[in-house]
Amino acid sequence: MTERPSNPAGSPAELAAALRSTGYLADDGLATAAYLAMQMNRPLFCEGEPGTGKTALAQALAQVLGAELIRLQCHDGIDASQALYDWDFPRQLLHLRALEAAASATGETLDADSVEASLYDPRFLLARPILRALQTSPSVLLIDEVDRADDEFEAFLLEVLTEHAVSIPEVGEVRAKEPPLVVLTSNRTREVHDALKRRCLYLWLDHPDLQREIQILHSRLPGLPERLAAQVAGAVRKLRQSDLLKPPGVAETIDWARALQLVGARHLDVDSAAATLGAVLKYREDADRIRVQLDTLLAS
Amino acid sequence: MGPTVTPQPTDPLPGLVGFTVVLRNAGLAVTTDRVAAFLSALDALDVTDRAQTYWAGRLTLCSDPDDLPRYDQAFAGWFEPGRGGRTQVRDERPPPPPRLAALTPEDSGSGDEGSDSPQIHAKASGTEILRHRDLGELTPAEREHLRRLMALLRPEMPQRVSRRLRPSKHGGTDPGRTLRAALRNHGELRELRRRDRSRRSRRVVLLLDVSGSMEPYADSLLRFAHVMVRRAPGAVEAFTLGTRLTRVTRELRMRDPERALAAAAKAIPDWSGGTRLGEVLRAFVDRWGQRGAARRAVIVVFSDGWERGETDVLREQMSRLSRLAHRVVWVNPHVGKDGYAPVQGGIVAALPFLDDLLAGHSLATLERLLEVVRDA
Numbered sequence: 075m076t077e078r079p080s081n082p083a084g085s086p087a088e089l090a091a092a093l094r095s096t097g098y099l100a101d102d103g104l105a106t107a108a109y110l111a112m113q114m115n116r117p118l119f120c121e122g123e124p125g126t127g128k129t130a131l132a133q134a135l136a137q138v139l140g141a142e143l144i145r146l147q148c149h150d151g152i153d154a155s156q157a158l159y160d161w162d163f164p165r166q167l168l169h170l171r172a173l174e175a176a177a178s179a180t181g182e183t184l185d186a187d188s189v190e191a192s193l194y195d196p197r198f199l200l201a202r203p204i205l206r207a208l209q210t211s212p213s214v215l216l217i218d219e220v221d222r223a224d225d226e227f228e229a230f231l232l233e234v235l236t237e238h239a240v241s242i243p244e245v246g247e248v249r250a251k252e253p254p255l256v257v258l259t260s261n262r263t264r265e266v267h268d269a270l271k272r273r274c275l276y277l278w279l280d281h282p283d284l285q286r287e288i289q290i291l292h293s294r295l296p297g298l299p300e301r302l303a304a305q306v307a308g309a310v311r312k313l314r315q316s317d318l319l320k321p322p323g324v325a326e327t328i329d330w331a332r333a334l335q336l337v338g339a340r341h342l343d344v345d346s347a348a349a350t351l352g353a354v355l356k357y358r359e360d361a362d363r364i365r366v367q368l369d370t371l372l373a374s
Numbered sequence: 375m376g377p378t379v380t381p382q383p384t385d386p387l388p389g390l391v392g393f394t395v396v397l398r399n400a401g402l403a404v405t406t407d408r409v410a411a412f413l414s415a416l417d418a419l420d421v422t423d424r425a426q427t428y429w430a431g432r433l434t435l436c437s438d439p440d441d442l443p444r445y446d447q448a449f450a451g452w453f454e455p456g457r458g459g460r461t462q463v464r465d466e467r468p469p470p471p472p473r474l475a476a477l478t479p480e481d482s483g484s485g486d487e488g489s490d491s492p493q494i495h496a497k498a499s500g501t502e503i504l505r506h507r508d509l510g511e512l513t514p515a516e517r518e519h520l521r522r523l524m525a526l527l528r529p530e531m532p533q534r535v536s537r538r539l540r541p542s543k544h545g546g547t548d549p550g551r552t553l554r555a556a557l558r559n560h561g562e563l564r565e566l567r568r569r570d571r572s573r574r575s576r577r578v579v580l581l582l583d584v585s586g587s588m589e590p591y592a593d594s595l596l597r598f599a600h601v602m603v604r605r606a607p608g609a610v611e612a613f614t615l616g617t618r619l620t621r622v623t624r625e626l627r628m629r630d631p632e633r634a635l636a637a638a639a640k641a642i643p644d645w646s647g648g649t650r651l652g653e654v655l656r657a658f659v660d661r662w663g664q665r666g667a668a669r670r671a672v673i674v675v676f677s678d679g680w681e682r683g684e685t686d687v688l689r690e691q692m693s694r695l696s697r698l699a700h701r702v703v704w705v706n707p708h709v710g711k712d713g714y715a716p717v718q719g720g721i722v723a724a725l726p727f728l729d730d731l732l733a734g735h736s737l738a739t740l741e742r743l744l745e746v747v748r749d750a
Binding site: 085086102103106107109110113114116121149150151153161163164166167170184186189190193221222224225261262263264265268271272275276277278319320 | 403405407408411414415418419420425426429430432433434436437439442536537538549550552553556557560574608623624660664665666667669694
C-alpha cells in the first residue's frame with residue numbers, strides 16, 4: 075500500500091473501490107460511514123451480530139490508509155493503565171538503585187527532585203494502545219467489543235475520543251499530530267451509553283445479502299468453485315432463518331467453505347455437509363437439530 | 375396552503391432540520407449535536423444524492439437498531455416527492471414534547487383518592503398490616519399508601535469480585551504506589567503498598583410477566599422494578615414478558631415513578647394479553663441473555679407460571695438460563711397462598727432449574743426477595 079495522507083478517496087464510491095482491492099466488500103452505507111468517519115474526524119461505532127465483519131472493517135481501513143492498526147480488546151474491568159499508559163516500575167526501581175549506587179561511590183548527595191524527574195522520563199513510559207495510536211500517525215485505532223468494558227471505562231473513552239489527546243501528569247499532554255481513525259465495535263451484550271454513541275457515527279451491520287456473501291466467499295477464497303460458493307451461501311442463509319441458538323456469521327460461512335475445500339468437496343451434499351457442520355454451527359443443540367434435516371436444508 | 379413545489383430551492387437547511395424534528399417526534403433521541411453532525415455529514419457528501427442524504431442521516435441520527443425502521447419510514451415520508459410531507463409537518467410545529475406522557479387515568483384517579491383519605495395516615499398499625507396484604511387485592515387508597523412504602527425500599531445489589539485492582543491492605547504489591555511512597559524517602563523502600571481486587575455490583579435481571587393472569591400484580595411489580603432500576607441504573611435490566619418480550623429498563627430509569635411507569639406502560643404492547651412463557655423466554659435468552667445480560671447475573675422471574683403451550687420449550691429455556699446465570703429466582707404470587715402446590719405445567723417445568731422459589735405477593739415478601747437478591 076502506498077503511503078497516503080488522511081483520505082485516499084474523494085467519495086464513498088472511491089473508498090468502496092479501495093476497500094474492495096483489499097478484499098473487503100463494502101456496501102453503500104458502510105462506505106459512506108467510513109468515508110464520513112475520515113472526513114468528519116469522528117469515531118465509527120459499529121454494532122451488529124457477531125460475524126458481520128466489524129473487526130475486519132478496521133483491518134481493511136488500515137490497509138487502505140496505509141496506516142498501522144492498533145487494537146484495544148476491551149474486557150470486564152479494563153482500566154486506563156491497560157488502555158492508555160503505565161510506568162515501567164521494575165526499570166524505574168533499578169534506575170533508582172543505580173543512581174544511589176553511583177552517588178555513594180562518588181560521595182555526592184542526591185537531589186530528590188532531579189531523581190524524581192529522571193524517573194518519570196518518557197523512556198520508562200509503557201505506551202498502551204490508545205497512547206500508541208495518538209503517537210503513531212497515520213493509525214487506525216480499533217476499540218474492540220467496547221460493550222464488554224464497564225461504564226467508567228466508557229466515560230474515560232469519551233475524553234480521549236473528543237480531545238485526541240491525553241495528559242500524563244508527569245510528562246504533560248500527548249496530542250495526536252493527526253488524529254487516528256477510531257473504529258469501535260459492539261456486539262450489544264450491554265447497552266453502550268448514549269453519550270459515547272452521540273460522539274460517533276452509528277453503523278448497524280446486518281448479514282450481507284446472498285449475492286454479496288457469494289462475492290465475499292470468492293474474494294476470500296480465490297480457488298472456490300462457483301457452484302460450491304453459491305450452495306454454501308444459500309445454505310447459510312437458510313440456517314440463519316431456522317431459529318438457531320447461534321446463527322452463523324460471515325466468518326462461519328468462510329470457515330465452512332474452507333472446510334469443504336479442505337475435505338475435497340466439489341459441491342455441497344448431505345455427506346460433505348454433515349462432515350463439516352462443526353465449522354458453521356457452534357452449539358450441540360443446533361448441530362443435532364440441523365443434522366436430521368440436512369436434506370431439506372440443501373434442497374434448493 | 376397549496377402544494378408547494380420544492381420549497382426554498384436556495385436554502386435546504388429548514389427542510390433538513392424539519393426532517394430531524396419529524397424523527398424526534400417519531401421517538402428518536404435527536405439532540406442538537408446530532409443535528410449538527412447530520413448537517414456536517416451532508417457537507418462532506420452530495421446533498422442532491424438521495425442515497426447519500428439517507429446515509430448521512432442514518433449514521434448520525436440513529437443510535438440503536440430499533441431506530442432504523444422508524445428512520446426509514448420518516449425518511450420515505452419526508453423526502454418522497456409529491457406527498458406534501460414538508461408543509462404538512464412544519465405546520466404542526468412546535469411539536470409536543472414526546473416525553474411528556476400524561477399519567478394514566480387510573481393512576482391520577484387513585485392518587486386523588488389517596489390524598490383525600492386521611493384515615494391511612496391515622497392508623498399506625500395500618501402499615502404493618504399492609505405489608506402483608508396481597509398486592510392483588512388492595513383498595514385504591516391502600517395501593518396509594520403502598521406506593522409510598524415501596525418508594526422507601528432500599529435494595530442492595532449483590533456483589534461480585536471485579537478484575538479491577540484497588541488500593542487495599544491485603545493482596546499483591548502495588549508497584550506504582552510503593553515507588554511513589556519510596557520517592558518521598560529518597561528512594562528508601564520502607565513499606566510495601568498493596569492492592570486487591572475490588573468488589574462490584576452483580577447484574578440483576580428482572581423478567582416481569584404482564585399477561586392477563588398476572589394483571590393484579592403487574593402495576594406493583596413494575597413499581598418494584600422501578601425502585602430496583604433507580605437504585606443501580608447500570609446493573610439492573612428489566613423486561614416484560616407477555617405475548618412478546620419488551621425491554622423497559624430505559625423507561626424505568628426516569629426518576630419520577632409515575633412518568634417512568636407511564637412510559638413503560640406505553641412501551642409494552644401486550645399488556646394483560648396471553649403468555650407464551652417458553653417462547654418469550656427464548657427470545658430473551660437469544661437476544662439478550664446469551665450475549666451478556668444474563669451471564670453470571672441474578673435472574674428474577676416474576677410469573678405465576680401459567681403456560682398455555684407445551685412446556686418443553688419452557689423447560690429447555692430455563693435450563694439454558696440456569697446455565698448462563700449465577701442464580702435464578704422465581705417469584706410466584708400464588709406461592710404465598712394457602713394450599714398452594716407447584717403443580718401448574720409451567721412451574722413444574724421450571725422447578726428443577728430454580729435456585730429459589732419465592733412468594734412476592736405482598737410488600738413483606740418483596741422485602742424477603744430483596745434479601746435473597748442481596749445475598750446471591
